[in-house]
Amino acid sequence: MNKVRTMEEMPLSGFHFKMFAYTGGSAFLDGYIIGIIAVALSVMQLQFNMSLTVMGLIGTATLVGMFVGGMIGGYITDLIGRKTMFIIDLLVMALASILQFFIDDPMQLVVLRFILGIAVGADYPIAGTLMAEFSPKKNRGALLGGLVGLWYIGYAISYLIGYFMLSIGDASWRWMLLSSAIPALILLFARLNMPESPRWLANKGKEKEANAIVRKIFGEEVIMSEEPETKEKTTFLDMFRNGYGKWMLFVAVFWSLQVVPTFAIGTYIPEILAQFGFANGTREYLGSAVINIVYLAGLIPALYFVEKYGRRPTLIWPFLVSSITLFVMGATSGLNLSFALILVLFIVYGTFNTGMGIHQWIYPNELFPTHIRGTAMGFATGISRIASSIGTFFFPSFLAHYGLAATMYVCGALFFIGFLVSLFMAPETKNMSLTQASSINKFSSLKQDSFTSNKTIN
Template sequence: MNKVRTMEEMPLSRFHFKMFAYSGGSAFLDGYIIGIIAVALSVMQRQIDMSLTVTGLIGMATLAGMFVGGMLGGYLTDLMGRKKIFIINMLIIAIVSTLQFFTNDPMQLVILRFILGVMIGADFPIAGALMTEFSPQKNRGSLLGGLNGLWYVGYASSYLVGYFMLVFGDTSWRWMLLSSAVPAVIMFFARLRMPESPRWLANKGREEEANAIVHKIYGKNVVMSKEPEIKVKTTFLDIFRNGNGKWTMFVAVFWSLQVVPTFAIGTYIPEILGQFGFANGTKEYLGSAIINIVYLVGLFPFLYLVERYGRRPTLIWPFLICSLSLITLGLGSASGANMSFIWIVVLFIIYGTLNTGMGIHQWIYPNELFPTHIRGTAMGFSTGITRITSAIGTLFFPAFLANYGVSATFYACGAMYFIGFLVALFMAPETKNMSLSQASSMNKSSGDPQNKSFIQKKTMN
C-alpha cells in the first residue's frame, strides 16, 4: 500500500515550474514596467517640456497605482479566488500598455501608468499566494525567492530593450512603453490553463473541488495537508488581529526600507550616471543595463542559502552590506575624485547583488507568516504600503538629486538600509523547515480559528 503524502511533501516536478512561470509573470512585468519608464523618460524629456513635478509624477504613477491595486487585489483574491483576477489583470495590462503608444500629453501618461500600477499591484498577492500554496515545503523559500529574481530579469530586460530601441529616434519612447504589451499577452494565454488553489477552495468550504485538483495534479495518494483548512471568513482587519499585527508591521517596514532606495535609485540610474560624468552618447543606458543584469548574480547563492541557513541571516547581513556600499559611493562622490566608469559600476554591483539577494524575502515572509484566508490580503497590504512609500520617494527624488547632489542621495539611501538592518536584527523570525500551518501559527493568539485547529491537531497526535 502506497504511503499517503501531502502536497508540501511532494518533490519538485514539471508542474511546480509551470506554476513558477505563471506566478513569475507578475514580478517580471513589475520590473519591466517600472524599468522601461526610466529610459523612456530620458528620451521624452528632450521632446516635451516637463517640470520636475510632472517628471516625478510619471515616475511614481505606477508605484502609486500599486498601492491601490495591492490593497484591493489582495483582499479580492482571498475573497473571490486566485485564478479569475490573475487572468483579467494580464488582459488589462496588455490594453493599457498599447494605449501608452498613442498618448500626447504627460498627464495622460500619468493616468495610464497609474492603471498599470493598479493591475500589477493586484497581481502580486495572487502570484505569491499561488506559488506558496503549491510549493513543496523544502523548496518553498527558493521558489518564492526566485520570483523576486524575475523582477530583476524584467528590470534588466527593460533597459536592454530601451537601449536598442533608441535607434527609433524621437518616437523611441513610444515603442518602449508599448513593449510591455508583449509579455502581458503571452501571460494572459498561459494563465488560462492554470488551476485554482486547492487551499483556497478548502478554506471556502469547497473541499470536493480542492481534492479533485490535488488528485489530478499529484495522484490519488496525495492529500492537501496534514492540518485541515478550516472554513474562515476573509476579513481585511484580520491582518492586524490574533497576533498577525506584529508580522504585518515587520513585513511592511523591512520591505519599504529596501524598496524605497531601490526604486528611487533605479528609476533615475541614467541621470545618476550622468552626474558622475557619463552622459556622453548612450553610455549611461548601457551601463544601467549591465548593472541590472549583473544584479542577478546575487540571487542564485541566496536561493541556496535561504534553505540551508534560514531566513534571518539572509535578511540581516545584506541590509548592513548594502548600507556600507551606498555610503562608500557617497564618499567617493563627495571627495571630488574622478571615479572611473568601471569603479562606479563595481560599487553599484556590490550593492545590487546583495540587495537582489535579500529581496527574496519580499515574497517569502508575507506568504509564510499568514494563514490561507488572509495570505493574499497581507501580501497585498504589504505591497501597497511599500509602493506608496516608494512612490513618495520617487516623486521627490529628482528634486533631492538636483538640489543636494549624488553624495547626499547615497548617504540618505544608505541610512535607510542601516535602519532596515536594525529592524531585521530585532524582528525577523525564522520559518525554515516549517509547514505553512506551523509558520502561520507562530505568535498567534488562541482566538485565531486557524491556530485553534493546529493546536488541537498537535494535541491529538
C-alpha cells in the same frame, strides 16, 4: 501500501516550474511596464511639448496605481479566488496597454498608466499566494524569491525593445507602449489552463474540489495538508488582529527600508558615479550597466542560502553589509578613489542588497494564513511602492543640496535601521509548512501558556 504524502512534501517537478512561469509573469510585467515608459517618454515629449509636471505625472501614475491595486487587489483575491483574479487582472492589463497606442493627449496616458499600475499592483499578491500555496516547503523560499529576478529581466528587456523601436520614427513611442500587451496576452492565455489554489478552495469549504485538484496534479496518494485548512471569512482588518499586526509592521517596515535606498540609488547610478569623479567619457554608463547585471546575479547565491541557512540570516546580514558599504562610500567620496574600487563597492552593495530583496516575496506569503494571505501581500506591496516613489522623488534634490557623502550616509542609515528591525523581529520559517509558518503566534502563545502553567504548579 504507499505512504500518503502532502503536496508540500512533493519534490520539485515540471508543474512547479510551470507555476513559477505563470506567477513570475507578474514581476516581469511590472519591470517591463515601468521600464518601457522611460524610453517612450524620450520620444513622446518632443511631439507633445509636455511640461515637467505632466511628465512627472506620467512617470508616477503607475506607482500610485500599484499602491491602489495592491491595497484592493489582494483583498479581492482572498474573496473571489486566485485564478479568477489572475484572469481579470491580465484582461485589464492587456486592454490598457492596447489603448495607450491610440492616445492623443498626455493626460489620457496618465489615466491609462494609473489603470496599468492598479493591474500590476493587484497581480503581485495573486502571484505570491499561488506560488506559495503550491510550493514544496523545502523549495518555497527559492521559488518565491526567484520571482524577483523576473522583474530585472522584464526591466532590461523593455530597454532593449525600446532601443530597437526607436528606428520606427516619430510614432515609435506608441509601439513601445503597445508592446506590453504582447507578454500580457501570452500570459493571459497560459493562465487559462492553470488550477485554482486548493488551499483557497478548502478555506471556502470546497474540500472535495480542492482534493480533486491535488490528486490530479500530484497523484492519488497525495493530500493537500496534514493540518486542516480553517474556514475563516476574509476581513481586511484581520491582517492587524490576532497577533498578525506585528508581522504586518515587520514586513511593511523592512520592505520599505530596503526599497527606498534601492530605487533611489538604482535610478540615479550614472549621476552618483559622476559625482565620484567619473563623468568623463562613458565610464559612468559602463558602471551602471555592470552594476545592474550584478543586481540580477546577486539573486543566485541568495536563493541557495535562504533554503540552506534560513530566512533570518539571509535578511539580517545583507542589511548590515549593504549599510556598511554605503557608509564606506560616503566616507571615501572625496578621496578620488579609482573607478575599479568604486565599482567593487557598488558590486558588494548590489549583490547583498538584491539578495535580501527575495524576502519581499517570501515573508508576506509565509507569515499570514490563507484567508488573508493575498490581502497582506497586497497591503505590503502598496506601502512599499509609496515608500519607493517618495524616496526616488526626493533623492536628486537631497543629493544636490547636501552632497554625495550625506546622501550615502542617509541611505546607509536606512539599511542599518533595517538591520536592527530584522535582528529583533524577523522570524525563522525555514522548512515549515504554510500552516506552521502562519501560526507562529499561536505556537508562541501555547508555549508561553504551558510555561506559565508549569511555573504555577511548581
